Amino acid sequence: MMTEMLKPTSEYLQKIGFTSPGILVNEIQARANIRLMKDKARRAGVLFRPHFKTHQSADVGRWFADEGVGAITVSSVAMAEYFAAHGWDDITVAFLLNPLEWPRIEELAWELARRGGQLALTVDSPAAAASISARPEVPLKVWIKVDAGYGRTGVHWQDETTLKAILGNLLPSRHPVGLLTHSGNSYHAQSVQEITTIWTQTSQRLEAVAHSLDMAEKLLLSVGDTPGCWSVDNLSGVQEIRPGNFVFFDLMQWTQGVCQIHELAAAAVCPVVGxxxxxxxxxxxxxxxxxxxxFLEGTDGEPVFGYLGTLQIQDDGSTSQQILENLPVTSLSQEHGTIEVPSGSYEQYFKEMSIGDLVLIWPVHSCLTCDLASEFRNMSGTVLTKK
Amino acid sequence: MMTEMLKPTSEYLQKIGFTSPGILVNEIQARANIRLMKDKARRAGVLFRPHFKTHQSADVGRWFADEGVGAITVSSVAMAEYFAAHGWDDITVAFLLNPLEWPRIEELAWELARRGGQLALTVDSPAAAASISARPEVPLKVWIKVDAGYGRTGVHWQDETTLKAILGNLLPSRHPVGLLTHSGNSYHAQSVQEITTIWTQTSQRLEAVAHSLDMAEKLLLSVGDTPGCWSVDNLSGVQEIRPGNFVFFDLMQWTQGVCQIHELAAAAVCPVVGxxxxxxxxxxxxxxxxxxxxFLEGTDGEPVFGYLGTLQIQDDGSTSQQILENLPVTSLSQEHGTIEVPSGSYEQYFKEMSIGDLVLIWPVHSCLTCDLASEFRNMSGTVLTKK
Known part of the structure; x- marks a missing residue:
């Protein structure tokens, strides 16, 4: 009976060393998620270049290396520097170039090149492209960011003029060039069918761009979004995928139907203080x-900042996880989280609980929750290195 | 003409050393805010124990020390440890006790006592009080958290039974005791009149609690919220105030009418990438x-995550600051912020701007924005130490 599991969950979390807010990482499940995505990419013949912004952890990074992953994606130069310092040498910064960071970028590009690796940057304007080709000697790869429907950044896939201007600025410096997009619109899709439609449309639009530039054979195509990469049957049509969130998943992916409860691999651990x-x-x-x-919208339309959860460790070491949708985090201040218990069921859930017990909270968006965390622990209590 | 100030603001921010996201702290204004609050507390004869959760910076802390402040408030044991390591020895953790942190708390309490200072904890339950009185030898002060109307945590001010039970558990161990509240409801008040009403009600309710416990002369009363402490004419009725946000202020305080534009003392600095x-x-x-x-609600009812701003340095070194309400940050992803420019006015604001220029963004809630920052710089470009 899951309602009785809050106390044993607390005891387990204390036993493995939690005393203050932190993140529990289910290493076995995270490794399973990594393996599944890697195998899927290999079967489709596409390069798996996972996005490391979700975990930002050198130790979690090693779990990818254990599966043979050698190429990664990050979302800032600072994150690229962190992972370079932890041995990664094939890194794409899938975030638009900030020319003020050139001194750091050049240093990092040379460092990775010395190790036989490569730094890749992302641009979506002729000006940023010119800033790169003004440095023809710096060993860099360049991705042109294409807006294939999401509408946040990137050159619109039909804006041939700008695409040609960027390519024209890049070609003289002979840096290798590819087309990259992020289908962020897939996070708002209502079904796997809709996610698949976005995927197909995205890869077709990238191909159309490559054709329109007369570079169909020469431009690598890279896409990255967890809903698409995880849910779509056939990953063909692109050369590279860059999903990130799937390593841990979260309530957004669960409510969207992309992942199942047992695939959630990171939860906040919070001491009960009131x-x-x-x-x-x-x-x-x-x-x-x-x-x-x-937040996500709760059943009553009010914001939910997380749901309490429980876990049971089976005799074979596997875990059984629950999401307690009856116990939403309904408000937050800087350090406080408030959980509203449905009328009449306080005793059912909390009669065994005391101040100083620990609860698990499934995060709405694991990338942001993990970014804030100062401590990751795996299920054995081992502290994981984090940026 | 403020619309022409984006470029000079960018040039200034580059000149003082910003290249990546960070926080600009207007040290002159922050020091003025500190001085004003300290003078007000002194005139009212109340102890000024500022909350340091807003800045979490040892260097900003020194600006308080320069004004003679010796007592501070923090919202976690980790924050108390940080400021203790930077020389502070009279520290209240205005956050409910988490008994799992006792080993760290005891160590810190002894350390502060050795230096002639004191650690104070906060409780709102007989169980937490018992956990403290079980350690009669540990040098601690204890605040009983009272809910005087906010409704988040604390014992309801009319719940005499629980208040007496807590006091009964605390008295045997002879730790000094006080009553503490946080009038968080003042952040939702619509006018200074309403803020004053909340202030008066709060101090009267704390006094009523002290009377009902037959401890009117013995229990110190402590309140803390920037809207009240900053706006109310007469701070009498309590012995201690714990405001924090006023050091920097933010858009929430500005839209509420608590502060004026020139009193804002911290802004995010962000590179333009698209x-x-x-x-x-x-x-x-x-x-x-x-x-x-x-976020706050923009004029069209949509969320606003910040407004762009500009600043001009006058010949006498003072600054002139603007909030550009025409330029809201309308959406955020992990690393991207999107600013929507009103139809037809792109040229007016951005014709001079290039990729790699820097913009100032006034934060909605400075406590959260500063918590996330990895770099503070003052107006001269000096990097400020931060937790």
Whole structure:
């Protein structure tokens, strides 16, 4: 009976060393997620270049290396420097070039090249492309960011003029060039069918761009979004995938139907600091600086900043995880998280719980929650290195 | 003409050393805010124990020390340890006790006592009080958290039974005791009149609690919220105030009418990475991991994650600051912030701007934005130490 699992979950979390807010990483499940995605990419014959912004952890990075992954994606130069310092040498910064960072970028590009690797940058304007070709000697690869429908950044896939201007600026410096997009619109899709439609449209549009530039055979195509890469049957049509969130997943991916409960691999651990049976409320040390203010809409239309969860360790070491949708985090301040317990069920859930017990909270958006965390521990209590 | 100030602001920010996302702290204004609050507390005869969770910076802390401040408030044991390591020895953790942190708490309490200072903890339950009185030898002060109307945590001010039970558990161990509240409801008040009403009600309710416990002369009363402490004419009725946000202020305090534009003392600095005149859009390196996802409601009812700003340095070294309400940050992803430019005014604001220029973004909630920052610089470009 899952309602009885809050106390054993707390005891387990204490046993493995948690005392303050942190993140529990289910290493076995995260490794399974990595393996599944890697195998899928290999079967499709596409390069698997996972995005490391979700975990930002050198130790979690090693789990990818254990599966033979050698190429990664990051979202800032600072993150590229961190992973380069931990041995990665084939790194794409899938975030638009900031020319003020050239001194750091050049240093990193040379360092990776010395190791036989490569740094790749992303541009979506002729000006940024010119800034790269002004440095023909710097060993870099360049991705042209294409807006294939998401509409955030990138050159619109039909804007041939700008695409040609960028390519024209890049070609003289002979840096290798590819086309990259992020189908962020797939995160708002309502079904796997819709995710698949976005995937197909995206890869077709990238191909159309390559054709329109007369570079169909020469431009590598790279896409990256967890809903698409995880859900779509056939990954063909591109040369590279860059999903990131799938390593841990989160409530957004679960409510979207992309992942299942057992595939969630990271949860916030929060100490209970206030118990208010008369108000049907529990307060934890787990606020906006731990969970982030990302929310999803609860069944009553009000924001939900996470759901409490439980886990059971089976005799074979596998875990059984639950999401307690009855126990939403309904408000956050800087350090406080408030859980509203449905009327009449306080006793059912919390009669065994005391101040200083620990609860698991499934994050709405694991990338943001993990970015905020100062401590990751795996299920054995080993502390994992983090940026 | 403020619309022409984006480029000079960028040039200034580059000159003082910004290249990547960070926080500009207007040290002169922050020091003025500190002085004003300290003088007000002194005139009212109340102890000024500022909350340091807003800045979390040892260097900003020194500006308080320069004004004679010796007592501070923090919101976690980790923050208390940080400021203790930077010389502070009279520290209140205004966050409910987490008994799992006792080993760290005891060590810190002894350390502060050795230096002639004191650690204070906060409780709102008989169980947490018992956990403290079980350690009669540990040199601690204890605050009983009272809910005087906010409704988040604390014992309801009319719940005499629980208040007496807590006091009964605390008295045997002879730790000094006080009553503490946080009037977080003042952040939702619509006028200074309403803020004053909340202030008066809060101090009267704390006094009523002290009377009901027959401890009117013995229990110190402590309140803390920037709207009240900054706006209310007469701070009497309590012995201690714990405001924090006023050191920097933010858009929430400005839209609430608590502060004026010139009193804002911290802004995010973000590199421009995408310029899209045809869409009337600008994208910066400044996402949820920099600004936080705290938002206020824009004039059209849509969320605003910050407004662009400008600043001019006058010949006498003083600054002139503007909030560009025409230029809201309308969406955030992990690292991207998107600014929507009103139809037809792209040229007016951005014709001079290039990729790699820097913009100032006034944060919605400075406590969260500063918590996320890895770099503070003052107006001279000096990097400030941060937790």
């Amino acid at each position: 118990l208010y049976p008369e108000k049907g409320r529990v307060v934890v040390h787990g606020g906006a600086v731990h969970l982030s203010r990302e | 310029l899209y005149p045809e869409k009337g859009r600008v994208v910066v390196h400044g996402g949820a991991v920099h600004l936080s996802r705290e």
